[in-house]
Amino acid sequence: MSIGMIGQKVGMTQIFDDKGLAIPVTLLQVGPCTITQIQKNENYSRIQIGYKILNPNKLNKPMLGHFARKNLPCFKYLKEYKIKDTENYNVGDIIKVKDLKEKEFVNVSGLSSGKGFSGYQKRHKFSRGPMSHGSKNHREPGSIGAGTTPGRVFPGKRMAGRMGHRRVTIQNIQIIKIDSINNLLVMKGSIPGKIGNIIYINKL
Template sequence: MSIGMIGKKIGMTQLFNNSGLAIPVTLLQIGPCTITQIKDHVNYSKVQIGYNLLNPNKSNKPMIGHFAKNNLPCFKYLKEYKIIDKKNLHVGDIIKINNFKEDEFIDISGISIGKGFSGYQKRHKFSRGPMSHGSKNHREPGSIGAGTTPGRVFPGKRMAGRMGYQNTTIKKLRIIKIDYINNVLAIKGSVPGKKGNIIYIKKS
């Protein structure tokens, strides 16, 4: 069953392997998630899962009706995954991290850390100008286009602007350790976002 799950980022630490080498890991608290909807199509199905119980008073009427149709509690976060075989999947089933194993590879998606309005050097790794006394181009962006023709700046020109806070996916991250009791995964390397951010995982 290759359905994904929802969780949150706890933080980073390090673990030591049998050789004594320190491995940087990110701790993720995954699930438990509940199947809230299954939609059948011709050659595939779409399974919607919910995460993080929510007080119905803090939800809106359409979402309350959506959950009440299947006698389910309200969830704060929803995610839909496309699968080929929905065998043994039913609305109301609770999904835990028992489907994942150590040394498996997963893909993790999340919102990257926002860094505000940044200049072109920090945002696009441009080189600076000469730092000598006579230079007037220390951190200037330089020319951004021709004059009369075309007489405008082409869309997509790499310039200063908002940096970060984008949906980012990192593929093939290895699972180092799994705590099945507390639903915690230890992933080798870094994961998009800051502590407490919602992340989405699925098998690579």
């Protein structure tokens, strides 16, 4: 399998290897995904896959026509992947976790957990000021600019603001175990996002 898959984060647990060492793992429920579109270009081709069948009443007319032209059910999530060769793929083919292999390394992307509006210490790992009674700079940022010249704050200054809820890609995550019956993947380590978040798997 050279194209990616879409799944959902189930949760985290731990398993023990042959030496008795605890390995933190994340459970992902991946697929089955359906190929909904194939576009061929000169340099590369694109394959669109769909995940989670959706009630047609929740889609607009352009999306309904997109699925109706190919006699496919409606899907809630769509994702395109680049691919060099499309000869082995057809619209309507179903991709399952059995196409992956154990001990294989993949990239996993997802939305990280949102932390809301966070301060300097939490967001940028700033060190705090003195905690003595006379100090009035416990968790403040300190100076943020130079003075008369340039007389402004440069764009991109690390300050308080929204933290998390951004797309994060974890590279080279190993597949520990595959459960083809329940469409589950056991991945080594952590995966971005909360339980129930949609994740995207891309094979290296």
